[in-house]
Amino acid sequence: xxxxxxxxxxxxxxxxxxxxxxxxxxxxxxxxxxxxxxxxxxxxxxxxxxxxxxxxxxxxxxxxxxxxxxxxxxxxxxxxxxxxxxxxxxxxxxxxxxxxxxxxxxxxxxxxxxxxxxxxxxxxxxxxxxxxxxxxxxxxxxxxxxxxxxxxxxxxxxxxxxxxxxxxxxxxxxxxxxxxxxxxxxxxxxxxxxxxxxxxxxxxxxxxxxxx
Numbered sequence: 307x308x309x310x311x312x313x314x315x316x317x318x319x320x321x322x323x324x325x326x327x328x329x330x331x332x333x334x335x336x337x338x339x340x341x342x343x344x345x346x347x348x349x350x351x352x353x354x355x356x357x358x359x360x361x362x363x364x365x366x367x368x369x370x371x372x373x374x375x376x377x378x379x380x381x382x383x384x385x386x387x388x389x390x391x392x393x394x395x396x397x398x399x400x401x402x403x404x405x406x407x408x409x410x411x412x413x414x415x416x417x418x419x420x421x422x423x424x425x426x427x428x429x430x431x432x433x434x435x436x437x438x439x440x441x442x443x444x445x446x447x448x449x450x451x452x453x454x455x456x457x458x459x460x461x462x463x464x465x466x467x468x469x470x471x472x473x474x475x476x477x478x479x480x481x482x483x484x485x486x487x488x489x490x491x492x493x494x495x496x497x498x499x500x501x502x503x504x505x506x507x508x509x510x511x512x513x514x515x516x517x518x
Contacts, residue, residue: 321459324402327376328450331409333512334369335446338413338438341366361436370399370410374483378479382476395462401459405449407483408433478506 341362349355380403387396414437484503 316383317459317462320383320399320402323376323379324453324457327373327402327406327452330369330373330376331406331446331449334366334413335438335442337369337432338366339440341433342435343436345429345433346435355431359434366412366434366438368415370406373406378404378480378483381479385475398456398458398461401452409445409485410441411451412445413437465494475510477489478510480484482506488515 345355345359345362352358380399384396384399385397386404387393481502485498
C-alpha cells in the first residue's frame with residue numbers, strides 16, 4: 307500500500323511539473339509576441355530601443371530556461387524506465403523532457419536563424435518578434451499538441467526507482483545540455499563541448515556496466 311501511495315505521489319508531481327513547464331513555454335511565447343510587437347511599433351520613437359530590447363529579451367529567456375529546468379525532472383525516471391524495459395512510460399517521459407529543450411533551442415536560434423529573411427532579420431526592430439512568431443509559437447503549439455495526444459500519466463503502472471547508473475547518466479546528459487546552452491550564448495567554446503561529448507560517450511557504456 308505504501309509503495310502504491312508513493313507511486314501515485316510521484317506521478318501526481320510529474321503531471322504538475324509537466325503542466326508548469328508547458329505554462330512557462332506558453333508564457334514565454336505570449337511575452338515574446340506582445341513585447342516583440344511593442345518594440346517593433348515604438349522602435350523609431352523610443353531612444354535606445356535596441357539596448358532596451360536586449361534587457362526585455364532576458365525575461366523571455368528566463369521563462370524558457372525555467373521550462374527546461376522543470377522538465378529535467380523526467381530524465382532520471384525515463385532512464386530508469388528504459389533500464390526496466392518500460393518502453394511506453396520511457397517514451398512518454400522522454401517527450402516531456404525533450405520537448406521544452408527543443409522549443410528553447412529552436413526559438414533561440416537553431417530554427418529561427420534558419421528562417422532568415424532580410425527585411426525582418428537585418429535589424430533589432432523585429433528580432434524578438436521574428437524569433438517568437440516564426441519559431442517559438444509553432445514549436446510551443448506543436449509541443450502542446452503532442453502532450454494532448456501522448457501525455458497520459460494515468461497509464462503509468464509503476465515507478466522504476468533510479469539506480470546509481472541512471473543518476474550518473476542523467477548527470478552526463480545534464481552537463482551536455484548546460485554546455486550546449488553555453489555555446490549558444492558564447493560562454494562555452496565549441497571544442498570544450500566536443501571533448502565533453504566524446505568523453506561522455508566513451509564513459510556511458512563503462513558507467514552502465516560498472517555502476518549498480
